[in-house]
Amino acid sequence: MITFDAVTKRFPDGTVAVDDLTLEAPTGEITVLVGPSGCGKTTSLRMINRMIDASEGKILLDGVPVQSIAPPTLRRGIGYVIQQAGLFPHRKIVDNIATVPYLLGWDRKRARGRAMELLERVGLDAALAGRYPFQLSGGQQQRVGVARALAADPPVLLMDEPFSAVDPVVRTTLQEELLRLQSELNKTIVFVTHDIDEAIKLGDKVAVLRVGGRLAQLAAPKTLLSEPSDDFVREFLGHDRGIRRLQFVSTEGLRLRTDLTVRQGGEGGSSEEPWLLVVDEQGGPVGWIAGARPGELEPFGTFLYGRDSMRSALDAALLSPSGCSVAVDDEGKVVGVATREALDEALAEAADG
Numbered sequence: 001m002i003t004f005d006a007v008t009k010r011f012p013d014g015t016v017a018v019d020d021l022t023l024e025a026p027t028g029e030i031t032v033l034v035g036p037s038g039c040g041k042t043t044s045l046r047m048i049n050r051m052i053d054a055s056e057g058k059i060l061l062d063g064v065p066v067q068s069i070a071p072p073t074l075r076r077g078i079g080y081v082i083q084q085a086g087l088f089p090h091r092k093i094v095d096n097i098a099t100v101p102y103l104l105g106w107d108r109k110r111a112r113g114r115a116m117e118l119l120e121r122v123g124l125d126a127a128l129a130g131r132y133p134f135q136l137s138g139g140q141q142q143r144v145g146v147a148r149a150l151a152a153d154p155p156v157l158l159m160d161e162p163f164s165a166v167d168p169v170v171r172t173t174l175q176e177e178l179l180r181l182q183s184e185l186n187k188t189i190v191f192v193t194h195d196i197d198e199a200i201k202l203g204d205k206v207a208v209l210r211v212g213g214r215l216a217q218l219a220a221p222k223t224l225l226s227e228p229s230d231d232f233v234r235e236f237l238g239h240d241r242g243i244r245r246l247q248f249v250s251t252e253g254l255r256l257r258t259d260l261t262v263r264q265g266g267e268g269g270s271s272e273e274p275w276l277l278v279v280d281e282q283g284g285p286v287g288w289i290a291g292a293r294p295g296e297l298e299p300f301g302t303f304l305y306g307r308d309s310m311r312s313a314l315d316a317a318l319l320s321p322s323g324c325s326v327a328v329d330d331e332g333k334v335v336g337v338a339t340r341e342a343l344d345e346a347l348a349e350a351a352d353g
């Protein structure tokens with residue numbers, strides 16, 4: 001666990017970058033620091049590995065003040081990832097990743113072996129190992145940056161806007177891969193971004209900072225969206241807060257109808273119904289038909305029942321002229337159909353809190 005205890009950073013010119021910051025970044029979780037430019041995110045992060053020293057207050061790593069640990073020792077246990085990866089341009093990818101193992105005195109073979117293992121872990125082809133950073137795309141470089149930070153298997157990972165220099169599609173992929181990696185590695189991660197959507201997607205907890213380095217709110221993403229502490233946080237969260245909150249509302253318990261399906265080329269369903277869902281032999285959805293009339297199959301949208309959020313269920317409903325969304329299981333088999341009425345009910349419940 002990383003603890004900030006009343007930490008202030010005043011630079012020699014008098015700038016107060018961080019002001020009386022108290023927060024905890026729990027072990028094995030992702031804590032995101034988010035806020036506008038200049039609010040002290042980078043400064044806060046760098047005080048953890050002592051690239052910057054705090055002026056007042058204490059930062060503790062599992063209860064031990066970082067000020068009492070020599071920086072080289074401290075940094076051995078802390079991986080650091082920055083924007084544009086910051087790779088060494090004249091070193092091959094494999095040697096970039098092996099930077100810390102080399103510093104730790106590992107022999108070349110072992111260090112490179114570890115680097116190759118990490119290359120795979122972050123989803124990169126082994127063939128890239130012999131290239132130089134300029135021969136990689138921005139997204140690939142960013143992955144190498146993550147691999148390098150993980151090389152000595154540090155328990156703590158500091159990430160400063162690591163994905164902000166890549167396009168939105170690559171960024172989404174990198175975010176998902178970070179979550180996948182984290183589910184395997186359980187690092188204590190402090191992640192800095194100015195993008196609130198990224199914060200909400202990645203954070204177990206999100207700390208919103210305001211300019212002047214003051215903590216505005218520290219909460220789980222869901223709480224942040226439903227109960228912003230003041231106007232600053234509300235504005236920072238943006239306008240479609242309500243819709244985004246549905247990401248955190250489960251589809252578990254959503255009322256489903258099972259009498260609206262009909263076997264492909266077979267029996268079932270009532271011709272009284274305005275829409276019927278055609279399913280194939282394996283129970284997978286094929287398309288909607290209007291009433292029991294054979295004819296055009298209309299498009300459908302699915303969500304994983306109990307696992308996907310209400311936002312996905314609603315999205316699935318909007319993809320189909322039937323206005324219903326199709327609940328499926330892990331194998332893609334239809335579990336049932338959420339009608340507009342059922343979705344309405346669930347939305348009303350969500351609005352109630």
Ligand SMILES: Nc1ncnc2c1ncn2[C@@H]1O[C@H](COP(=O)(O)OP(=O)(O)OP(=O)(O)O)[C@@H](O)[C@H]1O
Nearest residue numbers: 011013015017036037038039040041042043044194
């Ligand atoms: N060495 C320094 N001397 C004086 N002021 C500094 C120094 N480094 C940073 N600052 C100031 O401290 C404040 C916080 O800077 P910091 O880099 O932590 O912000 P940030 O939240 O990371 O911003 P960004 O989103 O733009 O990266 C800013 O006002 C910045 O100008």
Ligand SMILES: [Mg+2]
Nearest residue numbers: 041042043160
């Ligand atoms: Mg910064």
